Amino acid sequence: MKTRSTPTPDATTTDDAAKPKAAATDRTFAILELVASASGPLAVKTIGATLGLPKPTAHRLVNSLIEKGLLARDLETRDVIIGVEAARLAVGILRASLSRAPVRSVLRAVSAELGETCNVGVLDGGDVVYLDRVEVEHWPLRLQFGVGSRVPMHCTAMGKLFLATLPDAMRSRLLASGPFSAQTAHTLTDPDALAAELQRIAARGYALDDEEYVVGVFCVAVPILSSTGRTVAAIAVQAPKVRLSHDRVEQVLPVLRRGAEALSAQFG
Amino acid sequence: MKTRSTPTPDATTTDDAAKPKAAATDRTFAILELVASASGPLAVKTIGATLGLPKPTAHRLVNSLIEKGLLARDLETRDVIIGVEAARLAVGILRASLSRAPVRSVLRAVSAELGETCNVGVLDGGDVVYLDRVEVEHWPLRLQFGVGSRVPMHCTAMGKLFLATLPDAMRSRLLASGPFSAQTAHTLTDPDALAAELQRIAARGYALDDEEYVVGVFCVAVPILSSTGRTVAAIAVQAPKVRLSHDRVEQVLPVLRRGAEALSAQFG
DNA sequence: TTCAGCGTCTCATTGAGTGAGACGTGACGC
DNA sequence: GCGTCACGTCTCACTCAATGAGACGCTGAA
Known part of the structure; x- marks a missing residue:
């Protein structure tokens, strides 16, 4: 019934499904x-x-x-x-899609199991945006890095993780856009040192932040992969260094990875 | 121009905001x-x-x-x-907008150092178009001059900068296309005065906008050069005149120039 | 100059979108 | 049970916004 009087002579190939409506x-x-x-x-x-x-x-x-x-x-x-508005919309969408109840519990579970603050973030416009966050206590950093806040790429576990998994061309462009501010004495500001660190990260599949952004804070991040295997987001745990440091990394990794796997469905 | 010949009898009360459009x-x-x-x-x-x-x-x-x-x-x-499709779309958007990230991060660094709103623009068809923008606060101008919006050449720092660095033939052609609208009492509307200003700008390598476009707003712009030395874009800072004026120009110039240099690699 | 490929403009046509109003439904309260 | 209220759904005539063929203009290559 939707067949228009379209003067399409051939009924074999394009018989229909083409014009019935155009929204x-x-x-x-x-x-x-x-x-x-x-x-x-x-x-x-x-x-x-x-x-x-x-x-x-x-x-x-x-x-x-x-x-x-x-x-x-x-x-x-x-x-x-x-366009730029699209990026803004995209961040909003991902944030909203993480606040859905079933997903929310994933981050909560990870945080509960580790006993530390955890968050999920994506890359937007050259820095990291926190999409969701579950905190375990009220420490001073709380307000500064809530949901929606942005942190630099070069001195955070998530940021370095994203940098490490970027296509080569984009990574070099971003590295060329530095200089990188020294947030603490541990911040990697030298492009070569940073590049070496990124290679290490790419090889082992996770990233650390050892007081590179905030003094006394240690952080571990693992990627959240899309169905095509691309890194689309990351999940990270952060804690005072007295409670979380190199010796506990092997312990928290499996928990983070399990969370990342559960969340990957949310990102296609 | 969107005023339709809607046969609304009363033109006094419901002149607009009622029906004229619904997309x-x-x-x-x-x-x-x-x-x-x-x-x-x-x-x-x-x-x-x-x-x-x-x-x-x-x-x-x-x-x-x-x-x-x-x-x-x-x-x-x-x-x-x-919905889940939205999340998929969002991931794609963020990935696609990655190409803007290098510009973004430079702009953000400059804006953070100056503590004021900064933007990057190019010349397009006789107008200045904002490519990207990083804001430091939410002031009234925000919505009017967002990314993608166009501003005149003759009364903005970026626009005058572009005019000043144009080939002579094209500059005279554009100057001849006046008259130039007086946006404020400070706007240079006289072609001769404008030409003199352009010479000053070309000589010192940066441009100012002292309330020429918006009352109370001061603006400083420096060129972004391609590898061949041509002005391909500009980076500018703008702020209320109470916070930014002639006395601070020498202070912001080095910061802007450093940003311009970092960006020139991205535009080269 | 000619040509070709794209983007822009015009305009008659029409059907997708619109929204007031009627109707269905499910949750309370008593 | 039976109003009552608040939301969601359905209907349908109107009309305005979207449509797309065709003409036109610009720019760069041959």
Whole structure:
């Protein structure tokens, strides 16, 4: 019944499923998803061709996304890239998706088993954003690093973990954007020393922060992997060094890894 | 320009804000963002009330988002929570926005050191476009000049900087395209005065905006050079004049220049 | 100059979106 | 049991926003 009087002669291949309806919203989300999953900037022409959109329609929808800030243009090539608003939305989405009851309990369980403060974070715009956090006591750091706060990449366990698992090109670009501020006497500020540390991290699959960001605080982070094996987030435990240090790392790793595995479903 | 010839008889009271527009896509994104930024599950009623949507419309849009998997229902309460597809989309977005991260982190470092709002912009079609921005507080200007917004050339620090470094032919062409609107009492509207200012800027290598665009706002911009020495972008700091004015220029310049140098590698 | 490939603009067409109102339902309170 | 209230669902006529073919313009290559 939905068969339009479309003058498509061939009934073999494109008999239907093509035109019955065209919802602007659906196509808009399809564009956003396409740009988000693309490996680089996309030409509008490519977007239109991929999604089967007429030329003016593709431009109209892309421009409306650009107006909202969800997409942007590469000003050299006029290609389409993801926008800053999209990143903001994405952080909100991941935060909200972690606050769902079944997931919440994962972090709680990990924290309870370790007896220390744990958190989940992702990489956004060159630093680490905490998506969720479970605390075990009220220590001074509490307010500074709550959910939504941002910490640097080069001197935190999560940050170094993300750096270590990034594609080579992106890692070098980020390392080139330093200098890195010395937060404590232990902070790795030398690019070469940092690069060596990142190699160690990539090799063993977890990262440590030994008073590199806050004096007296030790931290262990392991990756949360997507179904494709990519590091999309991380889970970490942090505690005063008197209670958590190198000698306990082997002990906390399995607990963190179990939590990471349980959470990975949340991130696709 | 959006003023339709709506046959609304009374033009006095309900001149706007009533019906003129209702875009399904906009409202859909607004719902998604609302759910993503909410602290917990939301009732559809709440969503509708918050966004000012009629009851059936709110349900229709929410349900269409649920069909896409971007939202989901809390099985106990029927409330709306974020969906698994949204999380997948979010991960893709953050990954795609990684290419902005190097610029971001430089900008953040500069902004942190200066304690003021900083942004990076380029010239596009006779306007300055903000590529990225890091804010230090929430002041009224925030929404007006976000990322992607365009500001005039003749009355902003970045714009004058670009004008000053343009090839002579193009500069005269743009100057001839005046007259220039007087945004404030300080705006340079006279082409000759503007030309003189541009010469000063070219000579000393940075530009100032002393309440020329917004009353009470002072701004300093330095160029970001490509490997060939061409000005391809600019980095600027802007602040209320009570906190930033001529006496602090010499103080902020080295910080901006260091940031510009770090960024030039990213634009080269 | 010609040509080709893209982006932009116009505009008649139409169907997707809209929202007031009616109706169904389930949870209380007494 | 039976109002009452609050939400969700359904209906449907209206209409405005989205649509997309086609024409046009720009830019860069041959």
